[in-house]
Amino acid sequence: MLESLREGLRGAVDKLLGRSLVDEKAIRDFVRDVQRALLQADVNVKLVLELSKRLEDALRNERPPPGISMKEHAIYVLYNEIVKILGGEDVKPPTPQGGRPLRIMLVGLQGSGKTTTAAKLALYYRDRKFRPGLVAADTYRPGAYDQLRQLAERIGVPFYGDPRERDAIKLARDGSERLVAEGADVIIVDTAGRHKNEAELMEEMREIERVVSPDMTFLVVDATIGQQAERQARAFAETTKVGGLIVTKLDSSAKGGGALTTAAVTGAKVYFTASGEALEDFEEYSPKRFAERLLGMGDLETLVEKF
Amino acid sequence: MFGKLREALSGLRESLTTKELGEGEVSEALEDLKWRLIEGEVAIDAAEGLEAALRDALLGAKVRRSHQEEDVEARIREVLLSWLRPLEAAPLENVVQSKRPYVMVFLGVNGGGKTTTVAKVAHSLKGSGLRPLLAAADTFRAGAIEQLSLHAQRVGVEVVSQGYGADPAAVARDAVERAMSRHYDVVLIDTAGRMYTKSRLMDELRKIVEVAGAHERVMIVDALTGNDSVSQAKEFDREVGVDSVIVTKADADVRGGVILTLAYELRRPIRYLGMGQDYGDLVPFRADEVVDSLLRPA
Ligand SMILES: Nc1nc2c(ncn2[C@@H]2O[C@H](COP(=O)(O)OP(=O)(O)OP(=O)(O)O)[C@@H](O)[C@H]2O)c(=O)[nH]1
Ligand SMILES: Nc1nc2c(ncn2[C@@H]2O[C@H](COP(=O)(O)OP(=O)(O)OP(=O)(O)O)[C@@H](O)[C@H]2O)c(=O)[nH]1
Ligand SMILES: [Mg+2]
Numbered sequence: 001m002l003e004s005l006r007e008g009l010r011g012a013v014d015k016l017l018g019r020s021l022v023d024e025k026a027i028r029d030f031v032r033d034v035q036r037a038l039l040q041a042d043v044n045v046k047l048v049l050e051l052s053k054r055l056e057d058a059l060r061n062e063r064p065p066p067g068i069s070m071k072e073h074a075i076y077v078l079y080n081e082i083v084k085i086l087g088g089e090d091v092k093p094p095t096p097q098g099g100r101p102l103r104i105m106l107v108g109l110q111g112s113g114k115t116t117t118a119a120k121l122a123l124y125y126r127d128r129k130f131r132p133g134l135v136a137a138d139t140y141r142p143g144a145y146d147q148l149r150q151l152a153e154r155i156g157v158p159f160y161g162d163p164r165e166r167d168a169i170k171l172a173r174d175g176s177e178r179l180v181a182e183g184a185d186v187i188i189v190d191t192a193g194r195h196k197n198e199a200e201l202m203e204e205m206r207e208i209e210r211v212v213s214p215d216m217t218f219l220v221v222d223a224t225i226g227q228q229a230e231r232q233a234r235a236f237a238e239t240t241k242v243g244g245l246i247v248t249k250l251d252s253s254a255k256g257g258g259a260l261t262t263a264a265v266t267g268a269k270v271y272f273t274a275s276g277e278a279l280e281d282f283e284e285y286s287p288k289r290f291a292e293r294l295l296g297m298g299d300l301e302t303l304v305e306k307f
Numbered sequence: 308m309f310g311k312l313r314e315a316l317s318g319l320r321e322s323l324t325t326k327e328l329g330e331g332e333v334s335e336a337l338e339d340l341k342w343r344l345i346e347g348e349v350a351i352d353a354a355e356g357l358e359a360a361l362r363d364a365l366l367g368a369k370v371r372r373s374h375q376e377e378d379v380e381a382r383i384r385e386v387l388l389s390w391l392r393p394l395e396a397a398p399l400e401n402v403v404q405s406k407r408p409y410v411m412v413f414l415g416v417n418g419g420g421k422t423t424t425v426a427k428v429a430h431s432l433k434g435s436g437l438r439p440l441l442a443a444a445d446t447f448r449a450g451a452i453e454q455l456s457l458h459a460q461r462v463g464v465e466v467v468s469q470g471y472g473a474d475p476a477a478v479a480r481d482a483v484e485r486a487m488s489r490h491y492d493v494v495l496i497d498t499a500g501r502m503y504t505k506s507r508l509m510d511e512l513r514k515i516v517e518v519a520g521a522h523e524r525v526m527i528v529d530a531l532t533g534n535d536s537v538s539q540a541k542e543f544d545r546e547v548g549v550d551s552v553i554v555t556k557a558d559a560d561v562r563g564g565v566i567l568t569l570a571y572e573l574r575r576p577i578r579y580l581g582m583g584q585d586y587g588d589l590v591p592f593r594a595d596e597v598v599d600s601l602l603r604p605a
């Protein structure tokens with residue numbers, strides 16, 4: 001099983017590389033293998049069909065540049081398609097600008113990793129000499145307040161919360177103001193998990209965004225999400241201004257194709273990835289490296305440099 | 308003599324109104340179904356496995372000419388039901404009577420809904436007049452103990468806890484012993500979420516199961532999971548063992564494809580579907596309902 005996951009696109013690519021000639025059949029096989037691998041990586045079905053159509057067109061109609069074989073060209077086209085969906089160029093995480101504090105809000109499905117990620121982000125900014133503060137605005141999940149408070153204590157950053165307050169909007173507003181007044185320059189607001197069918201919760205999220213007016217709303221996406229990624233991402237993007245993605249749980253064997261889908265649907269780029277529960281298991285990410293993970297190959301770089 | 312004639316005539320009528328499905332029709336129907344299954348969150352191996360099984364069931368099958376689509380769909384439904392029916396579980400209230408206390412360990416990957424589900428199951432058992440005892444054996448994740456304790460308070464049940472950093476197996480044993488001496492009916496052990504890729508954490512889970520003398524190892528699977536559900540099912544089963552499954556977050560507009568994946572990869576009873584964040588949002592798994600949802604056009 002794990003074996004077949006690892007094969008994935010790498011298999012498709014190797015098979016293509018092993019062919020003596022790229023004919024009609026080779027193209028068809030390659031496209032089919034790629035389709036299967038992308039589906040196994042949980043990339044959205046429609047996206048897979050679009051992508052494979054563009055791939056097929058390019059392979060049929062484009063001439064590879066001089067010095068580049070048909071096979072290399074095929075792989076490059078595929079890589080480019082994926083990078084394009086992920087947003088192309090690498091992105092820089094936001095920082096406070098012009099002396100104004102940076103306001104970040106985290107949203108996402110239940111259990112996707114928002115609260116843990118809030119603390120990871122705080123640690124990330126603290127390590128870069130900023131003064132982050134954490135706001136607990138999840139009044140829904142029992143123990144959410146304790147969870148974020150304990151994490152804040154662990155890394156020693158200011159925290160705002162009130163376990164008796166039932167109004168998440170008030171918490172978000174009061175917390176952001178209080179922490180700014182206390183000198184924090186990166187405000188990170190943690191919110192309750194919710195999904196598209198929970199209308200009241202979706203509305204609450206809109207209100208929280210209104211009072212916080214975040215510079216960046218991160219949608220936290222679990223790498224193990226399947227075909228639902230599209231509909232859920234759309235609902236989040238229609239309700240809030242999703243500006244970036246953070247992909248969690250990359251320590252699973254999932255390849256995170258749901259994140260690729262989410263990027264395509266929301267137009268937002270992946271900024272960070274998390275691959276473990278420890279607060280250190282967190283890093284900046286680039287669309288290029290993400291594409292390499294999806295393609296199951298770290299040696300793409302050398303090929304890509306040939307172009 | 309008339310019998311023979313009648314037989315011949317009815318055979319004739321049949322050949323006019325019915326026909327056997329050929330390769331072309333079958334392939335077309337199955338290709339369409341496969342995409343529908345994949346869009347309905349069925350993992351690709353399971354979708355392909357099902358496609359093969361259905362091909363066998365459909366090739367050469369007799370369908371009415373006038374109702375070809377209906378008849379094909381009916382056959383497909385039959386096969387899906389034959390996969391899913393065996394996964395329907397006996398009512399938990401009855402099962403727990405077999406041992407006293409009946410010990411259940413809840414396990415699964417991070418954030419799937421273990422702690423919430425423990426509370427829901429406690430609520431349901433309590434409603435049936437049984438006495439559940441909870442064990443806070445997630446001594447690792449920030450806020451885990453407060454979360455379970457708050458749930459217990461609201462549901463009105465007791466929790467055994469030894470604080471953060473305690474050995475989770477010791478917490479589990481403590482709870483089972485308390486349940487024996489104080490005559491609780493069921494022990495529900497909440498464990499920390501873990502990735503199957505971390506062998507040390509899988510060892511820890513195995514120890515909890517052993518020390519507690521678990522009667523049922525309940526795996527929690529998030530209905531939003533894609534192809535990773537395959538690794539989850541196989542690895543937890545291989546490393547620790549899985550006796551039953553509860554699929555959570557089935558209210559999140561999902562088709563229920565993960566259930567078909569589990570039927571294909573794991574074949575263990577599915578106790579409940581989690582349908583929301585309230586204590587009452589726990590419904591027994593019904594095969595026909597899932598099949599309806601999977602076959603519903605997109
Ligand atoms: N293995 C792994 N676990 C993670 C990662 N990020 C978060 N988790 C775990 O996932 C679980 C859920 O994380 P939370 O931070 O509580 O998720 P959440 O989105 O805040 O959940 P709700 O507030 O209930 O919606 C916890 O057990 C975390 O420790 C990751 O990158 N890898
Ligand atoms: N909508 C919905 N949310 C659910 C359901 N079950 C659990 N949740 C939510 O999912 C999130 C995670 O649930 P938990 O019970 O904390 O999950 P867990 O598996 O114990 O998480 P860890 O212990 O961190 O691994 C919480 O926000 C729950 O309210 C469900 O059936 N439907
Ligand atoms: Mg949270």
Ligand SMILES: [Mg+2]
Nearest residue numbers: 421422445451
């Ligand atoms: Mg838990």
